[in-house]
Amino acid sequence: MGAVIVLFNPFLAEAQALVNKVSGQVDALCVIDNSPRPSELNLDRANLSYHHFSSNIGIAAAQNVGLSDLCLAKCDRALLLDQDSLVDEYFVKSLSDQLSSAQTDNKRVIAIGPRIVCSFSEKLVKPRVQKELFVHEDFVCVTQIISSGMLIDLHQLELTGFKDERLFIDGVDHEWCWRARRKNFDVAIANNLYMVHRLGDARSKFAGITYKVGSPIRLYYQFRNILILTRRDYVPLYWKIRNILVMPIRFFANTFLQNNKKERLIFMVRGIWDGLRMRDGSYNDNW
Known part of the structure; x- marks a missing residue:
């Protein structure tokens, strides 16, 4: 199990807290820093790799660097996180268990994410238009999920392809989900797992x-x-x-x-x- 955290001019205390929280829950952690200057974080961990791109290569390319690192590290799953997401010490295992459970009932599920709580309103984010394609007691299959909190089955990544770097940032997460669905995979949301995330500034x-x-x-x-x-x-x-x-x-x-x-x-x-x-x-x- 591995994780990728993408940074861009982060609030250092928040980014450090996220790195600390996640690094203890995974076998390999890859931090991709798109900030003009390297973020001054304590990254002295045996299971952590750090890449700095001062020119900002975009979130898609950054995630691809991390996904490639985790594939080389023989990880079976990859958790993608933005710097402004909040997780607890059980988040990774809980989400991984949810993916295993979902794949038991629907072997086409390639990725799963938590339900998102907006940090501005402190309310659950409910898409206005997105359709629920398959409803299960523990999860629901949907057309797309956001990248932060997305747990991907790396065994299937070769079939879907990596993130589309041509888009650079906006729409990257949704486009990958739609492309995965075109390959007859499903993406899901865990019904009882929540993550606080900042959407917009x-x-x-x-x-x-x-x-x-x-x-x-x-x-x-x-x-x-x-x-x-x-x-x-x-x-x-x-x-x-x-x-x-x-x-x-x-x-x-x-x-x-x-x-x-x-x-x-x-x-x-x-x-x-x-x-x-x-x-x-x-x-x-x-x-």
């Missing part, structure tokens, strides 16, 4: 709807990757329709209702332009 409200607020550059990847993914045949139709319809609202809200309006507008316009032209990869490589 802040929250704002428009027309009675609360929405996530991220950094301006994330808007580039969000708008661009929506336009890239909507042209892939294995991406669910409901996801395409929902995101295309919401794009004008998000464009308006980020142009007129947030700080750094001009900067946000530039990133969104460039994201739309590159999305229409199918230009992927890093923002810095394109602009």
Whole structure:
């Protein structure tokens, strides 16, 4: 059993606590640091490997580095975690047991994640549109789960492929799930296991709807990757329709209702332009 933690300018105390908590629960831990400078953490552990990429290779490439390390270490499963997730000392074993149980009932389950509790609202995150494809007493199969808290069966990774590095960040987790489902695998959510996770940098409200607020550059990847993914045949139709319809609202809200309006507008316009032209990869490589 192994784990991958991806860092980007983390709050050091929180990142250190996560490393400490996870390292004692796994055989191998791979920390991928996309920060401009190496994060000043205590990483002196026999089962830990550390990679620093000052240029920020993106979350997909970072996860792929970690997954490759764990495959070389002969791990059978890999837990993916972001720096802003909170887990307890029993989380890894509990999630692994849930995957074993799910695979006993449905051998097509390749990955499982916990139910997510938003750190802003302290409430359970309930997808508005996502369909439950198969309901079991202990788990439910769904179309996609987020990457943080995702436990992957590495024995099947060769069949699904690694994460799509061309997307760089936004949509990476969902795209992999959809691709796995195209290969006749299932992804699941454990019904009775919870993880606190921070989604976005802040929250704002428009027309009675609360929405996530991220950094301006994330808007580039969000708008661009929506336009890239909507042209892939294995991406669910409901996801395409929902995101295309919401794009004008998000464009308006980020142009007129947030700080750094001009900067946000530039990133969104460039994201739309590159999305229409199918230009992927890093923002810095394109602009």
